[in-house]
Amino acid sequence: MIYLLLFWEFFKTGLFAVGGGLATLPFLYEMGARTGWFTAAQVADMLAVSESTPGPIGINMAVYTGYTSAGVLGSVCALVGIVTPSIVIIILVAAALKAFRDNKYVNGAFYGIRPASTGLIAAAGVTVAMGALLDLDAWTGWDRFWTVLDWKALLLAAVIFAVSKMCKKLHPAFLILIGAVAGAVFRFAGA
């Protein structure tokens, strides 16, 4: 019964992959190798699609691998499997937080956690920025460090930043659209 197995495999992935969508990757490689539902090369292809379509990457990967393994019903089973542990755990945490909202230890913990959480997001942002604004393959040494700067991308970033500051009411989706159109027109990936 592949549907039940898919649910169970993705349930385990959702339960043990801590730290976001990309943390599910090692689980997927292992699952493919063990069950024969998909190959490592297919995982790489599916990751490329998952990263270039909307939606959380981990969810896209679950839907795609589920579909590859057993069609539409397979993708439903994989999807429900991967989100179920999250839903149960977060509901328990949220209920506990509600009960202990005024506890001084909980408040103290969040006093320390909030700036740390922002720091983690900033660090992830730097990684995203390196990939988007630099061309690391062009690196030739510190004496010519500017060769890695992707001027087209930096200019686009400056334009989008200026637009976001000038029209604060603009929905972020429009900024994403500007990025997509500029990238397609000016061939940002060189493809």
Place this chain on the structure above:
Amino acid sequence: MKIYWQLFVSFFRMGAITFGGGYAMLPLLQREIVEGRGWCTDAELTDYFAIGQCTPGIIAVNTATFIGYKQKGVPGALVATYSLVLPSFLIIGLIAALLRNFADYALVKNAFAGIRVAVTVLILNAVIKLLRSSVTDRVTACIFVAVAVLAYVLDVSPVLFVLATAALGIALRVGKEAKGK
């Protein structure tokens, strides 16, 4: 019933326009949930992200569950979470069925390189906003800088940073109170 419809619309929309994972959803959450609906504050959003990073599962999903639960308990959590993942299901299903080599098209590659630039700017703006609610004094400023640098340089789990700063926060806050008495 109206609240369920609003949860559905907001989270479906975010699922359809988030490119590049949980962090990229943050600016959209600020716009839709904090500024648009007023369902939570920037400070609460940072809490959800911190918890989402140390609990199992996908951060974007965990955050959706949190916000849905806060609005309408367990049914709200289910509506928010499944609305968020529904666009993925539809879009990936279509691509898997019709466009097997979707990621190889030149148009897709170029457009996505441009989207990444936009997402970089969106995350920068989101961090600036979060700093206002999370960095309130000298201690929290030091924690922010230390975690940002260490998380970038070291390859360790975010769970460690969250647990360490939680302990630090308790020691500083509760310790201070004890001294004050």
